[in-house]
Amino acid sequence: MAGIFDVPAGLIMRVLPDEIEVLVASRGEDNPYEAEEKAKLNTGLYCETVMATRALLHVPHALEDPHWAHNPDVALNMVSYLGVPLMWPDNEVFGAICVLDNKKRDYQDKYVELLWEIKKSIERDFVVIEQQRQLVANNNELRGALERLTALQDELLRSEKLAALGAVVAGISHELNTPIGNSLLAASTLQCHAADFAADMGRGLTRSRMQEFVGTVEQGAAILMRSLEHAAKLLGTFKQLVEDQSAADRRRFDLGDTVRKVLVELGHAIQDSGHRVHCAIEPGIEMESYPQQLALVVTHLVSNAVRHAFLPGTGGTVRISAQPDGLGQVALTVSDDGVGIPQANLGRVFDPFFTTRLGHGGSGLGLHIVYKLVTATLHGSVEVSSEPGQGACFTVVLPLSAPAAMQKPETGTRIQRT
Ligand SMILES: Nc1ncnc2c1ncn2[C@@H]1O[C@H](COP(=O)(O)OP(=O)(O)OP(=O)(O)O)[C@@H](O)[C@H]1O
Ligand SMILES: [Mg+2]
Known part of the structure; x- marks a missing residue:
């Protein structure tokens, strides 16, 4: 431009x-100004007038x-502007x-126009700079929002877990109430009878009294035995629910063998029911996972069906x-040709304490335990499908090689329910 x-x-x-800075200066021997040089404002500089009036200034x-x-620039011999x-x-x-310039200058119009053109091209760069600044700001804002969201999600997860724990504790207390209440009643009745009997002993006992x-x-x-057995069974179930599976025994095993072993253990229950349980798993499906937990899953699914x-x-x-x-996963299905699960219950069967057998030995924890074991320990997913009157089908998709407990994430795979 200077050229x-x-x-x-x-x-x-x-x-x-409160200053004005030389941002860019042309490099010539006679140029008394240098980049980064600063001057105080309100001293009567040419540029101050340009900035204040926002208009062209020509001083010949x-x-x-x-x-x-x-004006201060005159001291530098800069007499035209x-x-x-x-x-x-x-x-x-x-x-x-x-x-x-250090001499008088009457610029022709084309010079003035040229200066305006240079000005406009610089201002177009300002638009780009401003857009970039806006982008960076938006980006930072987005990043901030994402961080806040993640924090909120963690918090929600924590409170959700606490709420779930609260519900489980409430459910457990409620479930244990019946057998323990019955036991107490039976024990206090026995106590009364014993006291009466002791009093009668003083008066002499007849054979029929004895x-x-x-x-x-x-x-x-x-009554005591039944109630306490029920309580013990409940406690066993609760234990499965809360047991820390991180110490679970991970090893290599054959899927079919493990499932057949479960069926042998369930032998009596299956026989008593009079129903047929048919295992069609071919030998040779090798897994590196947690056989005990898998066995529990199969136990719950088969005993539920029966x-x-x-x-x-x-x-x-x-x-x-x-x-x-063929991609490192296996789909294990347990299906029956029974009455099926009503559509309205399909989304609830995995919830803790959901049972249609309340008061008939059902605590509604079986499928919740299945869900927890499958997702958290076995790193798989479980879903159920059912058409009324066509039976129910539980599908458990499992990795053939489950991650070792140390690498286990805090929560399991999300459940899909159909
Ligand atoms: N194969 C099935 N066919 C029909 N209904 C089923 C089947 N499996 C589960 N259900 C329904 O799902 C409910 C929940 O099952 P879950 O195993 O969680 O509890 P439960 O068997 O009732 O009690 P628990 O297992 O704690 O003794 C059952 O009460 C039953 O209504
Ligand atoms: Mg059950």
Whole structure:
């Protein structure tokens, strides 16, 4: 620019809060200004006027103009000036662009036009700079929002877990209430009978009185046994629910063998039910996972089918099969040809304490335990499908090689329910 205008000094000036800075200076021997040089404002500089009026200023010769004769640039022998303001896209003043000379200059219009063109091209760059700044700001804002969201999600997860724990504790207390209440009643009844019997002993006992007492004790003891067994069974179930599976035994095993072993263990229960359980898993599906936990899953699914799927007096069939997908996963299905699960219950069967057998030995924890074991320990997913009257089908998709407990994430795979 300085070359075209044939001047010693071409400058881009930037205004700071209370100073003005030479941002860019043309490199010529006669240029008395240097980049990064700063000057105080309110000293009567040419550029100040340009910035204040936001208009072009042309001073052909300062010494011929009483208004400009004593401005600070005259001391540097810069007696002629042509400058225009530089504006940010939001119309804030950035500074000025100008040419200064040490002799009188009457610039022709085309020079003035050229200066305006240079000004406009710089201002177009400002638009790009501003857009970039906006992008960075937006980006930071987005990043901040994402961080806040993640924090919120963690917090939600924590409170959700606490709420779930609260519900489990409430459910456990409720479930244990019945057997423990019955036990207490039986024990206190026995106590009363024993006290009566002791009083009678002083008066002499008849044979029938003794028989009556033995009968009462037997009855009471039987109630106590039943109730306490029920409580113990419940506690066993609760233990499965809360047991820390991180210490679980991970090893290599054959899927079919493990499932068949479970069926042998369930032998009595299956036989008593009168239903058929058919395992069609081919040998040779090798897994590196947690066989005990997998066995528990199969136990719950098969005993559920036997207990819930069939109407009394009807015989049914439960089928177990497994299909490896060739990509490191296997789909294990336990299906029955029983009554099925009503559509309204399908989304709830995995919830803790959901049971249709309340008061008939169901605590509604079986499938919740299945869900927890499958997702958290076995790193798989479980879903259920059912058409009314067509039986139910539980599908458990498992990795053939489950991650070792150390690498286990805090939560399991999300459940999918159909
Ligand atoms: N194969 C099935 N056919 C029909 N209904 C089923 C089947 N499996 C589960 N259900 C339904 O799902 C409910 C929940 O099952 P879950 O195993 O969680 O509890 P439960 O068997 O009732 O009690 P628990 O297992 O704690 O003794 C059952 O009460 C039953 O209504
Ligand atoms: Mg069950």
